[in-house]
Amino acid sequence: MSEIKLLKTIKELPPDDKYEFAPGHRLCAGCAIPILVKITLKVIPDPKVIVNATGCLEVATTIYPYTSWNVPWVHNAFENAAATASGIEAAFKIFEKKYGKKKPHIIVFAGDGGTFDIGIQALSGALERGHDFVYICYDNNAYMNTGIQRSSATPRGARTTTSPAGEVIPGKPERSKDLIAIAVAHGIEYAATANPAYPIDLANKLIKADAVEGPAVIHYFSPCPTGWYFDPSLSIKIAKLAVETGVWPLYEVENGKYKINSPSLKYLKSPKPLEEYLKLQGRFKHLLKPENKWMLDLYKQDIEYQWTLLKRLTGIG
Amino acid sequence: MKVVKMKRIGLTGDSAVAFAAKQANVDVISAYPITPQTIIVEVLSEFVHNGELDAAFIPVESEHSALSAAVGASLAGARVFTATASQGLALMYEILYIAASLRAPIVMALGNRAFSAPINIHCSHDDAYAARDTGWIQLFSENPQEAYDLTLQAFKIAEDKRVLLPTIVNLDGFIVTHCFEGLDVFEDDEVPNFLPPREPVYQIDPDNPITYGPLAFFDYYMEIKRQQAEAIKNSYPVIKEVLNEFSKFSGRTYTPIKTYGMEDAEVAIVVLGSTAGTARYVAKELRKEGKKVGVVSLVVYRPFPVDELVDILKSVKVAAVLDRSYSFGSPGGQLYMDISAALYNESERPLLFNVIYGLGGRDMTISNLKSIFEKALEYAEKGKIEKKELWVGVRE
Amino acid sequence: MSKKLKNWKEIPIAGLITEPASSWNYKTGNWRALKPILDQSKCIKCLLCWVYCPEPAVRRHEDNSVEIDYDFCKGCGICASECPVKAITMVPEGGE
Numbered sequence: 001m002s003e004i005k006l007l008k009t010i011k012e013l014p015p016d017d018k019y020e021f022a023p024g025h026r027l028c029a030g031c032a033i034p035i036l037v038k039i040t041l042k043v044i045p046d047p048k049v050i051v052n053a054t055g056c057l058e059v060a061t062t063i064y065p066y067t068s069w070n071v072p073w074v075h076n077a078f079e080n081a082a083a084t085a086s087g088i089e090a091a092f093k094i095f096e097k098k099y100g101k102k103k104p105h106i107i108v109f110a111g112d113g114g115t116f117d118i119g120i121q122a123l124s125g126a127l128e129r130g131h132d133f134v135y136i137c138y139d140n141n142a143y144m145n146t147g148i149q150r151s152s153a154t155p156r157g158a159r160t161t162t163s164p165a166g167e168v169i170p171g172k173p174e175r176s177k178d179l180i181a182i183a184v185a186h187g188i189e190y191a192a193t194a195n196p197a198y199p200i201d202l203a204n205k206l207i208k209a210d211a212v213e214g215p216a217v218i219h220y221f222s223p224c225p226t227g228w229y230f231d232p233s234l235s236i237k238i239a240k241l242a243v244e245t246g247v248w249p250l251y252e253v254e255n256g257k258y259k260i261n262s263p264s265l266k267y268l269k270s271p272k273p274l275e276e277y278l279k280l281q282g283r284f285k286h287l288l289k290p291e292n293k294w295m296l297d298l299y300k301q302d303i304e305y306q307w308t309l310l311k312r313l314t315g316i317g
Numbered sequence: 318m319k320v321v322k323m324k325r326i327g328l329t330g331d332s333a334v335a336f337a338a339k340q341a342n343v344d345v346i347s348a349y350p351i352t353p354q355t356i357i358v359e360v361l362s363e364f365v366h367n368g369e370l371d372a373a374f375i376p377v378e379s380e381h382s383a384l385s386a387a388v389g390a391s392l393a394g395a396r397v398f399t400a401t402a403s404q405g406l407a408l409m410y411e412i413l414y415i416a417a418s419l420r421a422p423i424v425m426a427l428g429n430r431a432f433s434a435p436i437n438i439h440c441s442h443d444d445a446y447a448a449r450d451t452g453w454i455q456l457f458s459e460n461p462q463e464a465y466d467l468t469l470q471a472f473k474i475a476e477d478k479r480v481l482l483p484t485i486v487n488l489d490g491f492i493v494t495h496c497f498e499g500l501d502v503f504e505d506d507e508v509p510n511f512l513p514p515r516e517p518v519y520q521i522d523p524d525n526p527i528t529y530g531p532l533a534f535f536d537y538y539m540e541i542k543r544q545q546a547e548a549i550k551n552s553y554p555v556i557k558e559v560l561n562e563f564s565k566f567s568g569r570t571y572t573p574i575k576t577y578g579m580e581d582a583e584v585a586i587v588v589l590g591s592t593a594g595t596a597r598y599v600a601k602e603l604r605k606e607g608k609k610v611g612v613v614s615l616v617v618y619r620p621f622p623v624d625e626l627v628d629i630l631k632s633v634k635v636a637a638v639l640d641r642s643y644s645f646g647s648p649g650g651q652l653y654m655d656i657s658a659a660l661y662n663e664s665e666r667p668l669l670f671n672v673i674y675g676l677g678g679r680d681m682t683i684s685n686l687k688s689i690f691e692k693a694l695e696y697a698e699k700g701k702i703e704k705k706e707l708w709v710g711v712r713e
Numbered sequence: 714m715s716k717k718l719k720n721w722k723e724i725p726i727a728g729l730i731t732e733p734a735s736s737w738n739y740k741t742g743n744w745r746a747l748k749p750i751l752d753q754s755k756c757i758k759c760l761l762c763w764v765y766c767p768e769p770a771v772r773r774h775e776d777n778s779v780e781i782d783y784d785f786c787k788g789c790g791i792c793a794s795e796c797p798v799k800a801i802t803m804v805p806e807g808g809e
Contacts, residue, residue, distance in 0.1 A: 011760060013764065015775075016772070016773060021769075023736065023737070023769055023770055023784075024736030024737055025741075027767060029744060029787035030789035031767050035766075038769055046523060049523070051389070058532070059532050062532055063531065063532050063534065064531045064532065065730055065732070065735060066738065066739050067528035067531060067730040069526065069528050069734065070526055071523065071733075072521045072523055072526045074392055074521065074530060076388055076389065076412070080382060083381070083385035083386045083389070084388060084389035086347075086377070086382070086385075086386045087375065087389025087393070088389040088390060088393045090373035091345050091389070091394065094372060095393075121378060122382050125377060125379070196765070199765075232791070233791050233793060234794065235791055236765055236791055236795050237794060420726050519725075519727075519731075528733075531730055533728055536718060537718070540720060540721040540724060541721070547721075
């Protein structure tokens with residue numbers, strides 16, 4: 001990717017002379033989603049169009065007649081953000097060809113619900129067809145907007161309302177899907193994980209994703225005070241611990257080449273124990289009980305597995 | 318307006334629809350193949366790949382995505398076309414409501430086909446009826462010529478600034494979709510004289526940022542729906558205007574309701590789609606025998622032309638309402654329920670009975686239609702309906 | 714916060730919201746139970762609070778100093794938690 005300007009410091013992030021994302025939305029106090037949105041709208045240049053799947057972001061920012069958006073914004077349904085974006089992209093591509101109209105940057109925001117589960121088909125189709133957009137999945141590890149139900153992004157062992165911490169089954173019995181692997185399987189040029197505790201890394205990944213002529217996928221770790229049961233002030237700390245304990249690998253895949261980013265390389269050198277991450281969140285409290293150690297061990301194995309894969313793919317040890 | 322340059326070419330119903338979409342200079346085609354509409358999609362992709370049509374053809378991975386992408390493209394201001402049938406329509410069902418509610422002018426060709434199970438690829442009106450509550454305008458074609466003509470008119474209706482509603486053009490599966498006929502089509506350069514490019518009212522425009530598809534709570538949802546109800550009612554005069562304009566343009570007359578023999582009919586058949594043609598033939602034969610029979614077929618199904626239908630049927634003694642579908646557990650077939658509701662409060666109205674026919678491509682024969690007319694005349698004579706629901710052509 | 718509700722003739726078609734960023738009129742500041750107080754003398758203008766504030770309710774000035782916008786601050790406390798020099802303290806809204 002040539003000729004793109006990456007950022008080194010927070011100060012380089014554009015100031016707020018024009019608020020393309022306004023406050024007054026009803027996202028929970030301490031939600032990490034708007035942190036993503038703010039940065040995205042700052043670093044991806046105008047003209048822009050947002051396509052938003054049903055979910056926390058969509059609902060909380062567009063309660064009629066209030067909208068937090070100062071950019072064109074489209075919500076269609078839950079599972080079809082990628083398909084809707086495909087239609088918009090195709091229209092603007094043909095306008096450019098037929099009438100010389102400028103094509104806007106198309107950004108899709110969807111939760112893990114609207115991406116991993118009900119939205120997987122539309123995403124797969126859009127990636128396969130190679131539409132030019134940036135697809136950003138904000139992953140708060142469950143269907144949060146409807147009241148904390150499990151998704152296929154929910155980590156093993158986590159407590160949700162449809163995978164409760166019961167006496168027989170303590171939390172979600174299944175491991176979570178690997179979204180980046182699914183995206184990369186479509187042969188797209190750029191896919192990356194991101195995290196709010198590393199805002200410059202996030203900004204640069206967005207810049208790279210936008211520079212691709214074709215689809216790019218960003219998988220963003222989004223701590224949720226309401227659904228993960230923690231004090232809202234801890235969102236960034238928990239996001240950081242996710243990287244430091246190996247739960248959330250920070251990496252990017254450019255044209256099939258995997259690269260682990262330095263915060264995760266730091267984890268590989270000196271990992272923090274998983275318990276430091278778990279103990280701050282009510283959704284994992286039950287896993288620290290001795291009778292549930294088997295479930296915790298399975299979760300640890302999942303984390304181990306994802307690192308074995310990543311190490312193999314990057315040629316590290 | 319003078320009648321314009323035309324030529325005669327042979328086309329099937331499907332190809333005719335694709336040809337019309339090409340001449341309409343669509344911007345975006347978003348469709349998924351399903352029998353009996355596959356030829357529409359294939360012909361259009363040929364046009365695009367050969368450079369005959371400058372459009373984006375999105376080979377979507379399902380019908381749900383087909384309509385989703387169509388909505389996106391339409392909101393972006395494009396002229397959009399899609400097509401489906403049966404299960405495909407059922408799959409995109411939730412988006413049908415969204416497309417209409419977001420006032421996205423999309424034209425959809427629907428190759429009327431039966432719903433599963435069991436799976437059946439032939440003609441029923443299940444899919445057309447399934448869309449009747451969604452807020453889409455619905456037109457019915459009877460033959461490939463009408464399929465071609467109505468597709469062009471559909472774009473003009475849907476995109477009219479006073480309408481802005483997605484529109485379905487129905488074609489009977491296999492009967493119209495695959496029927497090969499000599500059609501009178503316009504020369505390419507004449508079409509823009511009837512159908513100029515789309516001029517969007519609202520569109521995705523970074524210089525004028527709009528929020529499409531917000532969440533509306535109980536404090537606003539109902540007002541938004543009330544407004545939408547008014548919109549589809551107000552579309553009716555525009556539809557008539559467009560049909561009228563097209564009639565002058567082409568020399569082929571289009572009206573929302575087609576009537577035959579209704580000036581003095583004692584009994585009538587009310588029907589949608591291609592069976593109207595056969596019904597008219599049978600009516601003509603019966604009239605030779607002095608029987609006063611008539612045929613009413615709806616070209617415009619939604620918005621339902623209540624006033625005109627009431628007027629046409631008021632002096633008739635008995636009307637047989639034909640439904641090529643069945644609404645299980647309902648008080649009657651879908652068109653039967655529509656007409657009953659339209660006529661109920663009228664002081665002058667016919668007795669009605671419902672005929673279920675042609676399901677899954679079951680042939681509707683001349684003798685079937687003859688027996689329906691005879692039944693209607695019998696009921697007219699007796700002054701009462703003995704059997705409210707009649708299944709014709711099925712082995713009992 | 715109570716505005717007169719419009720009737721169906723007064724609103725744009727299709728439920729569209731044609732006034733961009735109208736949420737500026739919905740002041741979420743009354744959600745707070747805790748309120749952040751910034752000690753400007755300690756502030757090193759690192760802009761971390763500005764980048765992390767979800768609303769956003771931290772206003773960045775030209776010289777990179779910041780100011781809390783109490784109209785919108787929900788009192789989540791991320792700014793206080795992340796400030797590297799502990800220039801922000803969370804106090805109960807409305808005093809002790």
